[in-house]
Amino acid sequence: MATNQSLFERAQITTPGGVNSPVRAFRSVGGTPRFISKAKGAYIWDVEGKQYIDCIGSWGPMILGHAHPEVVKAVQVAAENSFSYGAPTEAEILMAEKITQLVPSIEQVRLVSSGTEATMSALRLARGFTGRDLIVKFEGCYHGHADSLLVKAGSGLLTFAEESEDIDLSKNAPSSGGVPQDVIKHTLVLPFNDLAALEHAFAQFGPEIAALIVEPIAGNMNLVQMTPEFIAAMRSLTTQHGALLIYDEVMTGFRVALGGAQSLHGITPDLTCLGKVMGGGMPMAAFGGRRDIMQKLAPIGNVYQAGTLSGNPLAVAAGLTTLNLVSREGFYTELSNNISKLLKGLEQLAKEAGHDFSTDHVGGMFGIYFAKEKPQSLEDITKSDMEKFKRFFHAMLDEGVYLAPSAYEAGFLSIEHNDSVIEKMLVAAKVAFSKI
Numbered sequence: 001m002a003t004n005q006s007l008f009e010r011a012q013i014t015t016p017g018g019v020n021s022p023v024r025a026f027r028s029v030g031g032t033p034r035f036i037s038k039a040k041g042a043y044i045w046d047v048e049g050k051q052y053i054d055c056i057g058s059w060g061p062m063i064l065g066h067a068h069p070e071v072v073k074a075v076q077v078a079a080e081n082s083f084s085y086g087a088p089t090e091a092e093i094l095m096a097e098k099i100t101q102l103v104p105s106i107e108q109v110r111l112v113s114s115g116t117e118a119t120m121s122a123l124r125l126a127r128g129f130t131g132r133d134l135i136v137k138f139e140g141c142y143h144g145h146a147d148s149l150l151v152k153a154g155s156g157l158l159t160f161a162e163e164s165e166d167i168d169l170s171k172n173a174p175s176s177g178g179v180p181q182d183v184i185k186h187t188l189v190l191p192f193n194d195l196a197a198l199e200h201a202f203a204q205f206g207p208e209i210a211a212l213i214v215e216p217i218a219g220n221m222n223l224v225q226m227t228p229e230f231i232a233a234m235r236s237l238t239t240q241h242g243a244l245l246i247y248d249e250v251m252t253g254f255r256v257a258l259g260g261a262q263s264l265h266g267i268t269p270d271l272t273c274l275g276k277v278m279g280g281g282m283p284m285a286a287f288g289g290r291r292d293i294m295q296k297l298a299p300i301g302n303v304y305q306a307g308t309l310s311g312n313p314l315a316v317a318a319g320l321t322t323l324n325l326v327s328r329e330g331f332y333t334e335l336s337n338n339i340s341k342l343l344k345g346l347e348q349l350a351k352e353a354g355h356d357f358s359t360d361h362v363g364g365m366f367g368i369y370f371a372k373e374k375p376q377s378l379e380d381i382t383k384s385d386m387e388k389f390k391r392f393f394h395a396m397l398d399e400g401v402y403l404a405p406s407a408y409e410a411g412f413l414s415i416e417h418n419d420s421v422i423e424k425m426l427v428a429a430k431v432a433f434s435k436i
């Protein structure tokens with residue numbers, strides 16, 4: 001019989017690192033990645049037949065639980081009519097109508113196949129629309145792996161020792177091999193949640209900034225929320241300087257609330273990127289926003305963007321069915337209440353076992369931190385007890401709970417994680433907290 005270990009060794013012969021996306025390799029927690037054979041509802045099984053409660057949900061999409069019968073049925077029906085046409089369909093109109101109805105800042109939308117494609121295209125559109133090159137992003141926010149976004153600020157830039165000191169973009173460094181300096185000199189990286197740095201950046205570069213892109217509730221450095229003052233400043237500074245505000249809601253869209261983080265913030269972004277939940281587990285994402293901006297896209301405008309599989313019929317079937325099901329009254333309240341129960345339980349157990357531990361959540365996404373206080377930035381996350389997290393991760397895995405294999409990732413539950421599942425998670429956590 002195949003084991004996780006034997007498959008991991010075999011995978012490494014033909015696939016770099018044995019995985020098709022780096023976090024799956026368990027490198028930040030150590031040990032052997034689980035090779036998955038199937039999943040249903042709140043549960044996932046590895047090839048050795050061990051069952052786990054899944055707290056990743058494919059990194060967000062599986063908000064209804066795995067293999068929801070209505071979603072499976074919709075994909076099966078679509079598949080009977082072939083997988084792809086390379087020509088428009090009525091279902092794509094329904095999908096666009098649904099998105100624009102649920103997220104009112106999106107007047108028009110374009111479907112793509114991954115979150116990376118959505119952010120990359122939104123940035124090109126923002127540059128085309130404004131005629132400017134400079135992009136502002138925040139440290140710890142992930143927006144996919146387009147070249148211009150794989151960048152870290154040069155040392156010193158993030159501290160702003162002197163208010164009057166100019167930011168030097170030539171000190172930017174790529175955060176990946178293969179990214180040219182020429183590309184990243186157009187990206188300004190600022191510390192998350194740092195109002196003074198944001199004001200400083202707009203004062204120095206205002207007329208050159210095409211767009212500010214942000215994860216409105218950061219979920220790629222664990223879960224970190226912004227202060228209301230910071231959110232308001234992002235909107236007013238971009239408006240004031242003629243730059244576009246792009247909410248990258250690939251993770252938060254239809255995850256934290258039906259209308260996304262923007263509905264919770266009371267903010268109308270100029271452009272929004274969506275992915276994950278909207279595809280229901282199929283490769284689909286989208287970007288959209290103000291009509292006057294979206295009208296700049298090909299075929300009517302001069303900003304080029306295209307995709308052989310964009311609006312794929314199977315992906316649209318899965319996505320549309322998912323969006324219809326999450327639209328029911330009370331869905332997000334129920335999801336959020338269940339997560340609250342879990343997190344309160346975890347905090348209590350951690351306290352009893354004597355660990356510094358805190359949690360946070362918004363709708364269907366949550367963060368757990370081995371630290372006394374909720375973090376405000378990437379720096380705070382880095383200062384939490386990473387070694388303890390690793391031990392906790394493995395202790396939970398042994399007890400049949402599959403957490404995100406990194407302290408820099410948020411967790412995700414589905415509507416199938418009901419009281420009895422949460423009860424099981426807390427039983428596991430009691431054992432895990434005592435072991436670590």
Ligand SMILES: *Cc1c(COP(=O)(O)O)cnc(C)c1O
Nearest residue numbers: 114115116142143144248250251
């Ligand atoms: C996952 C994610 C992306 C990238 O999406 P992919 O589909 O993995 O390319 C972009 N932005 C955010 C906020 C994400 O969470």
